[in-house]
Amino acid sequence: MTIAIQFLGAVETVTGSQYLVTAGERRILVDCGFFQGSPNEVARNRMPFAFEARTVDALLLTHAHLDHCGRIPSLVRAGFTGPIHATPGTLDLTEIVLRDAAKLQDEAEARWRRHHPEAADTSDEETAVERDDPGMPARLRQADPEAATMSRAALYHATDVDATVRLFRPVQYEQTLQVAPGITAQFHDAGHILGSAIIELTVTDGGVATTIVFSGDLGRCDTPILRDPTPISHADFVLVESTYGNREHGPMAQAVEDLAAAVSEVAGGRGVLLVPSFAIGRTQEVVWELDRLLRDGRIPKLPLFLDSPMASRASDVYLRHPEDYDEETAALLRSGSSPLEYPGEQFTNDAQQSKAIRTQPRPFMVVASSGMLTGGRILHHLKDFLPDPASMLLFIGYQGQGSLGYAIQHGAKEARIDGQIYPVRCKVRSISGFSAHADEHELEDWVRNFARAGGAAAADGRPKTVFVVHGDPEAASAFADRIRGDMGLEVQLPSYLQEVILRP
Numbered sequence: 001m002t003i004a005i006q007f008l009g010a011v012e013t014v015t016g017s018q019y020l021v022t023a024g025e026r027r028i029l030v031d032c033g034f035f036q037g038s039p040n041e042v043a044r045n046r047m048p049f050a051f052e053a054r055t056v057d058a059l060l061l062t063h064a065h066l067d068h069c070g071r072i073p074s075l076v077r078a079g080f081t082g083p084i085h086a087t088p089g090t091l092d093l094t095e096i097v098l099r100d101a102a103k104l105q106d107e108a109e110a111r112w113r114r115h116h117p118e119a120a121d122t123s124d125e126e127t128a129v130e131r132d133d134p135g136m137p138a139r140l141r142q143a144d145p146e147a148a149t150m151s152r153a154a155l156y157h158a159t160d161v162d163a164t165v166r167l168f169r170p171v172q173y174e175q176t177l178q179v180a181p182g183i184t185a186q187f188h189d190a191g192h193i194l195g196s197a198i199i200e201l202t203v204t205d206g207g208v209a210t211t212i213v214f215s216g217d218l219g220r221c222d223t224p225i226l227r228d229p230t231p232i233s234h235a236d237f238v239l240v241e242s243t244y245g246n247r248e249h250g251p252m253a254q255a256v257e258d259l260a261a262a263v264s265e266v267a268g269g270r271g272v273l274l275v276p277s278f279a280i281g282r283t284q285e286v287v288w289e290l291d292r293l294l295r296d297g298r299i300p301k302l303p304l305f306l307d308s309p310m311a312s313r314a315s316d317v318y319l320r321h322p323e324d325y326d327e328e329t330a331a332l333l334r335s336g337s338s339p340l341e342y343p344g345e346q347f348t349n350d351a352q353q354s355k356a357i358r359t360q361p362r363p364f365m366v367v368a369s370s371g372m373l374t375g376g377r378i379l380h381h382l383k384d385f386l387p388d389p390a391s392m393l394l395f396i397g398y399q400g401q402g403s404l405g406y407a408i409q410h411g412a413k414e415a416r417i418d419g420q421i422y423p424v425r426c427k428v429r430s431i432s433g434f435s436a437h438a439d440e441h442e443l444e445d446w447v448r449n450f451a452r453a454g455g456a457a458a459a460d461g462r463p464k465t466v467f468v469v470h471g472d473p474e475a476a477s478a479f480a481d482r483i484r485g486d487m488g489l490e491v492q493l494p495s496y497l498q499e500v501i502l503r504p
């Protein structure tokens with residue numbers, strides 16, 4: 001039996017994750033994400049799939065970010081009727097992300113039909129793409145937010161998402177899943193966002209097993225809420241992401257220190273701390289850190305307003321899945337505290353409540369989207385607080401060039417919002433240590449687990465080939481060189497649409 005893998009996305013780029021494994025007559029798809037960024041890449045979302053959708057036996061999904069799950073409703077429209085396997089946390093988050101994506105596409109299409117394509121995006125929602133990620137190529141970070149998910153006609157609608165959700169089949173971490181005759185899969189915690197997984201796929205033919213490990217997106221070690229990425233030491237073939245293949249992160253401890261300092265400073269001046277944030281992952285992490293700082297007595301207690309409907313829905317999903325927490329967060333829960341909630345935090349349900357925040361007694365904190373000030377409720381808070389010297393705008397994510405966030409971060413003295421000019425008199429700070437991705441050292445450590453197994457004790461653990469994927473070309477090739485040079489492993493940098501026969 002011939003086993004092959006075709007690279008249908010997230011090669012030479014960080015978006016559009018999609019890998020097709022063929023084993024004899026069987027076809028398994030791993031991830032089915034949106035391409036985001038430049039028009040050339042976004043155009044790939046409109047191209048037909050490289051295979052007959054109805055011939056795919058099953059889809060395995062690593063996690064809920066749009067660049068890994070965004071095209072699934074298109075796959076279902078194209079005739080896919082098989083099961084979609086992912087962890088319960090991933091499936092819950094994916095439903096939120098896909099419903100939001102369908103809504104944004106409908107809105108964009110309606111705007112386009114009204115012949116006002118230049119109209120401002122007033123949507124409150126985030127698209128769950130890691131646009132703030134410095135590991136992304138500049139052309140992706142700089143893309144117009146609309147270009148990130150859509151161009152003109154909607155790719156799918158809410159009814160397609162309904163049909164997609166009906167195919168969801170939850171699988172627990174470490175459970176052995178029978179995917180198809182002779183094919184099993186195991187999901188291991190990737191520590192990236194809630195429910196994220198490394199997928200280990202095993203094809204057995206004539207008593208010979210071939211194992212392919214898909215890293216998915218790997219998280220950082222020692223971040224709040226989630227466990228560290230699971231070390232895996234045996235595989236015949238490995239696909240490893242390389243988003244940060246040539247960069248290292250600042251220490252988490254410094255990021256937390258800087259967050260505490262910002263809160264204290266605003267409290268002392270009776271101002272407002274305004275934190276633009278991304279709905280899934282980042283918001284929950286910041287709330288967790290604020291709660292811990294408060295418990296440790298390192299910050300004064302300020303009221304916290306969470307002003308993003310999508311962040312609220314994502315936070316609900318985080319609360320429903322304590323089985324995914326790391327030991328530290330689980331212990332806090334057992335001791336009776338609620339680490340994912342800041343005491344007295346207030347959610348806003350509609351735009352009226354959001355606008356009423358300005359009248360609250362100071363000092364207080366607001367976390368609102370979008371993360372790069374490209375739209376959403378953050379905009380009307382900016383109108384109120386940018387001109388206020390007692391207040392502070394605190395960036396905790398990357399600001400893409402061309403965004404309002406980038407301009408203010410780089411010293412703009414005034415900001416144009418909805419056609420009006422507002423002076424920037426508030427304090428502006430940035431913290432760079434919060435990231436959901438492993439950096440070059442953490443990626444290398446994860447791959448080293450396979451190399452170590454190549455010793456005399458377990459000579460068969462060493463992969464025959466490591467495919468470096470999900471990276472900007474410079475990051476991917478720098479990381480490939482390190483794996484080859486430092487660990488002596490066989491490495492390939494696949495190209496878009498390339499098919500590789502996997503020899504057992």
Ligand SMILES: [Zn+2]
Nearest residue numbers: 063065192217
């Ligand atoms: Zn991701």
